Amino acid sequence: MDELAHRIDQLLAIPPYGLTPEEQQSELLDLLKDELEYACARNARYRNYLQHWPTDIRSARRLADLPYLPVGLLKAQPPLSLVEPHEIKKTLTSSSTTGQVPSRIALDSPTSRRMTKGVVNITQDFIGSNRRPYLVVDVPASVAGGPEMGARGAAIQGLRPFASEVTYCLKPDGDGDLTLDRDKLLHFAEAQRKSVVLVYGFTYILWKYLVKPLRAENICLGMGDLHILHSGGWKLLQKEAVDKKTFNEGLARVFGCPADRVIDFYGMVENVGIIYPDCAEGNKHVPVYGDVIVRDPLTLQPVEEGQPGIVEVCSALPTSFPGHLLLTEDLAEIVTYDGCRCGRRGTCFRFMGRVEKAEVRGCGNIERTRQQSN
Amino acid sequence: MIELVRNIERPEDISAAARELRETVDAAEITPQSVLEVFEAWAAVLGERETIDIPGVQFLRMWLRRGTLEPIIVRELGHRALDGAWMEDGRARLKAFPLGVVGHWPAGNIEIQPMLSMTCALLGGNACLVRVPSGLDDLTRRIIAKLKQVDGKWVLTRRVRLLVFDHARRDLQEAMARAVDGAMVWGGAEAVLEVRGLPFPHWARLAVFGPRISVAAMDADSWCNVQERESWCRRIARDVWQFDQQACSSPQVLFLEKKPGHCCDEFVQTLKTAFEYENRLHPRLTIPAGLTSAICQARASWLLDDIAHRAVFSTGPDWTLLVGSGSEIPQPTQGKTLTVLEVDDLRQPLQKLDGNVQTLGLAMADPAREEELASLAASRGVDRIVKLGRMHVFAPPWDGVDLIRPMVRVVRHVPSTG
Numbered sequence: 001m002d003e004l005a006h007r008i009d010q011l012l013a014i015p016p017y018g019l020t021p022e023e024q025q026s027e028l029l030d031l032l033k034d035e036l037e038y039a040c041a042r043n044a045r046y047r048n049y050l051q052h053w054p055t056d057i058r059s060a061r062r063l064a065d066l067p068y069l070p071v072g073l074l075k076a077q078p079p080l081s082l083v084e085p086h087e088i089k090k091t092l093t094s095s096s097t098t099g100q101v102p103s104r105i106a107l108d109s110p111t112s113r114r115m116t117k118g119v120v121n122i123t124q125d126f127i128g129s130n131r132r133p134y135l136v137v138d139v140p141a142s143v144a145g146g147p148e149m150g151a152r153g154a155a156i157q158g159l160r161p162f163a164s165e166v167t168y169c170l171k172p173d174g175d176g177d178l179t180l181d182r183d184k185l186l187h188f189a190e191a192q193r194k195s196v197v198l199v200y201g202f203t204y205i206l207w208k209y210l211v212k213p214l215r216a217e218n219i220c221l222g223m224g225d226l227h228i229l230h231s232g233g234w235k236l237l238q239k240e241a242v243d244k245k246t247f248n249e250g251l252a253r254v255f256g257c258p259a260d261r262v263i264d265f266y267g268m269v270e271n272v273g274i275i276y277p278d279c280a281e282g283n284k285h286v287p288v289y290g291d292v293i294v295r296d297p298l299t300l301q302p303v304e305e306g307q308p309g310i311v312e313v314c315s316a317l318p319t320s321f322p323g324h325l326l327l328t329e330d331l332a333e334i335v336t337y338d339g340c341r342c343g344r345r346g347t348c349f350r351f352m353g354r355v356e357k358a359e360v361r362g363c364g365n366i367e368r369t370r371q372q373s374n
Numbered sequence: 375m376i377e378l379v380r381n382i383e384r385p386e387d388i389s390a391a392a393r394e395l396r397e398t399v400d401a402a403e404i405t406p407q408s409v410l411e412v413f414e415a416w417a418a419v420l421g422e423r424e425t426i427d428i429p430g431v432q433f434l435r436m437w438l439r440r441g442t443l444e445p446i447i448v449r450e451l452g453h454r455a456l457d458g459a460w461m462e463d464g465r466a467r468l469k470a471f472p473l474g475v476v477g478h479w480p481a482g483n484i485e486i487q488p489m490l491s492m493t494c495a496l497l498g499g500n501a502c503l504v505r506v507p508s509g510l511d512d513l514t515r516r517i518i519a520k521l522k523q524v525d526g527k528w529v530l531t532r533r534v535r536l537l538v539f540d541h542a543r544r545d546l547q548e549a550m551a552r553a554v555d556g557a558m559v560w561g562g563a564e565a566v567l568e569v570r571g572l573p574f575p576h577w578a579r580l581a582v583f584g585p586r587i588s589v590a591a592m593d594a595d596s597w598c599n600v601q602e603r604e605s606w607c608r609r610i611a612r613d614v615w616q617f618d619q620q621a622c623s624s625p626q627v628l629f630l631e632k633k634p635g636h637c638c639d640e641f642v643q644t645l646k647t648a649f650e651y652e653n654r655l656h657p658r659l660t661i662p663a664g665l666t667s668a669i670c671q672a673r674a675s676w677l678l679d680d681i682a683h684r685a686v687f688s689t690g691p692d693w694t695l696l697v698g699s700g701s702e703i704p705q706p707t708q709g710k711t712l713t714v715l716e717v718d719d720l721r722q723p724l725q726k727l728d729g730n731v732q733t734l735g736l737a738m739a740d741p742a743r744e745e746e747l748a749s750l751a752a753s754r755g756v757d758r759i760v761k762l763g764r765m766h767v768f769a770p771p772w773d774g775v776d777l778i779r780p781m782v783r784v785v786r787h788v789p790s791t792g
Binding site: 080327 | 658679687
């Protein structure tokens with residue numbers, strides 16, 4: 001384990017987008033093979049899965065040949081873990097649609113530390129490394145202590161290393177909903193108007209509790225030098241017919257900054273230590289300690305550039321749960337395997353939405369299923 | 375020139391199509407023999423390159439043959455019905471007459487189902503309004519073009535209108551329901567309930583074929599028989615492959631009765647070979663991403679659930695064998711995912727069946743035991759008990775219901791003279 005940990009730390013010391021695809025594959029392939037072997041030794045159920053994989057793991061010559069676990073399996077209770085219960089420091093839970101079971105990710109101290117380091121490395125590449133006032137568009141309860149933390153809390157905490165001070169600008173409204181704490185926000189804006197500031201919020205929270213009320217009152221905070229990061233997906237905003245352009249312009253107007261200061265990033269708690277911010281070209285990039293493989297639904301083989309498919313995310317960082325290679329329920333398109341105009345090396349991609357669930361229907365009306373394939 | 379396939383936007387277009395059909399039915403009777411003549415010719419041209427590769431077309435060609443349909447007509451309507459003649463019944467005489475215009479709501483997952491459903495009603499002398507599921511629009515046009523090609527006298531083409539419209543258009547669904555005298559409805563629970571709730575005339579007769587699954591079972595002497603093993607496995611693979619395991623007659627689980635001293639591993643290996651062979655013959659051309667996800671999830675879930683579970687699967691989503699023991703039917707995944715379960719006694723799983731299981735595919739070395747199991751399965755709601763390899767043979771009764779008779783009126787005439 002010490003040797004594995006050392007190799008992971010070495011990867012984390014490399015600039016996140018500094019390797020060519022070939023160099024990245026060569027760094028990751030053997031490490032992931034060893035991590036899978038380690039995971040097999042620690043979890044009999046996971047071992048049973050990998051032992052039945054149709055190809056030999058040791059002879060795999062590319063990351064795409066390694067066995068992946070559908071992310072839904074991380075919803076198992078008790079959580080799939082590679083460590084003893086007393087070693088679990090925190091359990092992360094995914095955001096889940098009402099009625100769905102969230103994923104539960106067991107983190108020990110080393111994985112937790114690497115997770116922070118991984119997110120910091122990526123974020124630094126986009127916003128620089130200085131600490132700065134950190135405005136969180138959420139309530140403090142989202143990061144309240146305890147053995148479990150949700151996706152919102154994890155995202156807020158992930159950016160904490162960039163904060164010189166933290167201000168939360170939402171508060172509970174008494175009816176179980178959230179509301180904007182105007183006094184606190186305006187005070188923060190007044191005090192930090194000349195500072196470089198970091199703002200973070202879940203996408204729909206930013207829109208619903210910050211942009212909409214401030215825009216209704218025609219308020220501009222006048223904070224020109226900031227980065228606004230947001231994550232959490234577009235599903236709820238799509239229902240309100242709010243697209244990315246409208247969202248970015250809305251935020252830019254209330255903060256008084258250029259729209260290109262708004263950075264959307266995709267992250268899932270299961271893919272620990274990795275987030276995928278949009279670059280200036282609108283693409284998402286893969287850091288050296290992970291990978292994204294987009295698989296053709298018909299063959300499960302990696303797609304060509306420009307082709308859509310099911311997203312598999314890889315991360316070399318976890319050692320407390322088998323989250324190394326996860327087949328997600330998202331669809332994406334590979335933009336290029338190298339050569340984005342933003343200058344970052346390696347694979348870049350764009351999300352295309354969720355995989356629509358297949359329903360078992362007998363001689364049923366599977367029209368919806370058929371339409372997906374068209 | 376009659377336009378058989380119509381894109382519908384207004385309810386009035388449906389009423390107009392129904393009116394044309396009703397006039398045709400009222401104008402002249404049509405005998406099953408004359409329908410069969412056109413069907414035979416249609417079956418022949420469906421073998422041409424424009425249609426031969428459509429999934430299920432080979433099956434449809436078999437179905438349309440006189441040799442297949444004549445016995446069905448005779449069994450359901452009687453010998454003399456073939457020529458449209460009256461049959462004696464004591465002092466009375468009987469004859470099948472069409473209901474009139476029959477509406478068809480086929481399922482969207484079986485490419486040929488609009489045609490299968492329609493042919494049942496045509497054999498009863500009816501005219502047909504068929505709602506074509508959106509995804510089947512193009513395939514259905516190609517198949518029906520072949521009917522037009524051979525039906526020079528418009529025997530059947532003037533009795534058929536295929537309607538293409540969005541299934542969410544309630545006004546169009548309602549217009550179609552109002553226009554028919556009978557309906558054949560195929561679909562999932564949600565779809566069937568929706569159609570049933572449409573405003574049909576009070577006299578309309580409905581034949582509903584709802585969502586069900588099917589299972590397969592083999593006694594120990596069948597699967598342990600080395601000489602016959604390969605042949606059985608090929609049959610199972612064919613049953614799984616047809617309709618991508620999405621039909622109600624597709625086996626989702628195979629129960630193997632245990633035999634002391636025999637392990638099913640060799641059988642599973644032979645089954646794997648049969649699956650690989652079938653996959654080479656009939657590879658998938660497309661798959662919804664959701665089904666691929668479900669297949670990957672089923673594989674992992676099965677192996678993580680219990681370390682005694684085993685599995686064999688392709689690197690792609692092509693096929694999957696999940697192996698274990700137990701008498702419960704697992705949640706089906708479809709997409710050529712067959713669960714193989716060893717049981718001590720085949721009566722164990724069969725006793726647990728309910729009306730959800732349509733077909734039981736059997737391989738039994740002992741005929742007396744087969745009769746016993748067939749009766750047990752029938753008493754637990756199973757409607758079809760057939761030999762493995764023949765699970766999809768579309769022969770009535772289907773779902774326990776005849777296919778032609780529900781859409782005809784059997785008229786009784788007791789002569790006043792005599």
